[in-house]
Amino acid sequence: MQTPAPFDYERATSVEGAIASLAERGPEARLIAGGHSLLPMMKLRLATPEYLIDINDLELSYIEERMTEIRIGALTRHNELLESDLLATHLPVFRDAEEVIADPVVRNRGTIGGSLCQADAAEDLSAVCAALKAQVVIRGPSGERTVGMDGFYLGPFTTTVGADEMLTEVRLPLRQGAGSAHEKVERRAGDFAIAAVSAAVWLQGGTIADAGIALAALGPSTVIVSRAEELLRGKAPSEELFAEAGEIASADCAPVPDGRGPIDYKRHLANVLTVRALRRAAARALQQEVH
Numbered sequence: 482m483q484t485p486a487p488f489d490y491e492r493a494t495s496v497e498g499a500i501a502s503l504a505e506r507g508p509e510a511r512l513i514a515g516g517h518s519l520l521p522m523m524k525l526r527l528a529t530p531e532y533l534i535d536i537n538d539l540e541l542s543y544i545e546e547r548m549t550e551i552r553i554g555a556l557t558r559h560n561e562l563l564e565s566d567l568l569a570t571h572l573p574v575f576r577d578a579e580e581v582i583a584d585p586v587v588r589n590r591g592t593i594g595g596s597l598c599q600a601d602a603a604e605d606l607s608a609v610c611a612a613l614k615a616q617v618v619i620r621g622p623s624g625e626r627t628v629g630m631d632g633f634y635l636g637p638f639t640t641t642v643g644a645d646e647m648l649t650e651v652r653l654p655l656r657q658g659a660g661s662a663h664e665k666v667e668r669r670a671g672d673f674a675i676a677a678v679s680a681a682v683w684l685q686g687g688t689i690a691d692a693g694i695a696l697a698a699l700g701p702s703t704v705i706v707s708r709a710e711e712l713l714r715g716k717a718p719s720e721e722l723f724a725e726a727g728e729i730a731s732a733d734c735a736p737v738p739d740g741r742g743p744i745d746y747k748r749h750l751a752n753v754l755t756v757r758a759l760r761r762a763a764a765r766a767l768q769q770e771v772h
Contacts, residue, residue, distance in 0.1 A: 555594025574661035611695035660766025
């Protein structure tokens with residue numbers, strides 16, 4: 482039977498206490514909440530932390546509307562994101578993604594903060610948050626800082642969160658004429674993506690004022706398709722425009738061949754799923770603009 486290496490355990494009672502423990506214990510300490518990524522890695526001894534800090538008791542589970550943004554606590558579970566009417570109304574891409582993430586066991590325990598900090602290239606919520614141009618709040622011994630998703634990932638399984646810091650909140654802008662959608666191809670229900678695309682568009686006067694496109698499982702980390710976003714700005718939604726954006730997404734991703742498919746197939750999926758996600762996002766944005 483595979484078992485983790487020995488480790489010490491602490492159950493934190495406050496954010497400040499968890500950060501203090503991280504600072505005291507050093508880089509061999511790890512935070513744990515849902516544990517669906519960390520624990521399997523520990524069993525295989527791919528991760529061997531000497532100290533686990535359990536943060537499940539912290540008051541970081543919430544989904545709130547604050548004037549011009551929605552704020553989500555880092556310990557908010559997948560199932561809470563799936564069932565949130567607030568997110569379904571303003572940012573339907575969340576429900577799209579959560580409906581195809583893992584299974585009920587994972588959705589009941591896994592958290593948005595853990596998903597983002599795992600920095601797995603195939604993670605759906607990373608693409609969702611990147612497309613929505615989210616900001617994440619990171620706290621450490623020296624205070625709090627806010628980082629955009631375009632600067633959050635430093636590489637595979639690596640984020641800008643320091644060894645003595647923790648992600649506490651995700652902030653998502655609320656803007657008029659917004660629409661968003663998530664498209665995913667997987668081998669079986671609940672599996673990691675072969676390819677997935679999140680898209681968001683913001684319409685103003687019938688044209689695309691801004692757009693976000695992010696890909697999962699199509700590069701070493703979440704891929705933000707900046708060239709396609711720039712292409713869309715200032716233009717009216719159309720099938721021809723979306724087709725061109727899909728071609729850019731296919732060209733700008735960096736898939737690797739594996740058991741889920743060869744490179745050409747994954748590039749094809751990047752193209753097709755980008756078009757589908759943009760089409761649905763634009764339709765939803767048009768509904769918002771009309772109402």
